[in-house]
Amino acid sequence: MSATATMTEAAQAMAADAFPILPPAREIPSSFVASIKSWWSAGEKESAASEERLLRKMPYYRPPGSESSTPNNSESVVAHSQRVVLDDPKKYLNTFSITPTNPSPTAPPPAVVLHGYGAGLGFFFQNFPALGRWAGRRGASVYAVDWLGMGRSARIPFTIKAKRPDIDGRVKEAESFFVESLEEWRQKMGLEKMTLIGHSLGGYLSVVYALRYPTRVSKLILVSPAGVPRDPNSTETPSREMDPSGNGSDSDSVEAASESKVNAMRAGQRAEQRKQSNARRLFTYLWEEGWSPFQVVRSTLFWGPMLVGKYSSRRFIGLGMDDTKAMNEYILNITLAKGSGEYCISHLLAPGAHARRPIVDRIHDVKVPVTFIYGDQDWMDPQGGYESVENLRKAGNGQGRMFIVPHAGHHVYLDNPQATNDLLVKELDRDIHRV
Secondary structure (H helix, E strand, O other): HHHHHHHHHHHHHHHHHOOOOOOOOOOOOOOOHHHHHHHOOHHHHHHHHHHHHHHOOOEEEEOOOOOOOOOOOOOOEEEEEEEOOOOOOOEEEEEEEEOOOOOOOOOOOOEEOOOOOOOOOOHHHHOOOHHHHHHHHHHHEEEOOOOOOOOOOOOOOOOOOOOEEEEEEEHHHHHHHHHHHHHHHHHHHHHEEEEEEEHHHHHHHHHHHHHHHHEEEEEEEOOOOOOOOOOOOOOOOOOOOOOOOOOOOOOOOOEEEHHHHHHHHHHHHHHHOOOOOOOHHHHHHHOOOOOOOOHHHHHHHHHHHHHHHHHHHHHHHHHHHHHHHHHHHHHHHHHHHHHHHHHHHHHHOOOOOOEEOOHHOOOHOOOOOOOEEOOOOOOOOHHHHHHHHHHHHHHHOEEEEEEEEOOOOOOOOHHHHHHHHHHHHHHHHHHHHHH
């Protein structure tokens, strides 16, 4: 080991020692007593700690209060978290920033990562290192933002004035709740243009933002986006995500979507759909009445942490035990927080998770490059992405593309982070000379 490397490691260790120590994540509760303890400890303090626990996995992260710390000479970027207060002081967006220590005057527009329904920016902890390397290489910035009313952003009341039969009115109000707050955030951050990387509902809202503010978007990267296809069968319940067949490996390769691949994925989704129970009538009723899955969890009180734990143990065990526990703690705290933006779901999507106003019927007005990314075990219907690329082409935008990531479900970026990260960086650099 060289003397330089030894000095760098020593500097990193000294910096880490200067930061407050965070206790490890709690064990996932497997008993009612443990569930009560987790429920009792949940709150803003634990929520902040659970997020920081994930972000500290990056050596260049600076915890709140230490943003002014001098970066190590070896660091090309520095990262920190902050609340960005909007025009209404009651509204703020939780923001994670990765900024280059040597910004480039010819840097491409910053990338802004936007999470899905009921999630938060901490879900991307395995993607930030690769995006950070891109930021350092390009001299550009990367941001991740919690949508208003979700994650650790302000949990303000979510209300819709339009009546239930007024679908267009409901959709517009619900979309505006998120899109207008993102626009206020952009202005507060002083950004001219952005590349939006949106997952699931975040992908849907990214397209809506691009349609409403076309001069502010450089390109769209949509990761398993929600609300894209039309509902082909008026189904009332979403098909379950098929379990990914394993973590990605070095031999995995992302493939461009083909009609045969899309048809094979849809056949698998239909097979899963036929296995579902007859509880769809109750599901539909609760959906249309405005209930959210998180409201159901909160209503169970002390049982809530056990329910979240069962989901985390099943869905994220591929991350390894320590990361699974950290994710569980994070998910639990943002789930038990006051309900807010989550109540958008019945206004934007019909039962079955199909949009009331599908993106496939609106995307032809998007003029920037658009990339669709799906997991090969995804429950999101890839047909919508496939048709959207064709609709873009017919409208004169030949910069639409679609890819399938192997060994990945709906959380593509967690299931196969290496392949997803490689693809994200490739798409961020695509046509960079045109920026």
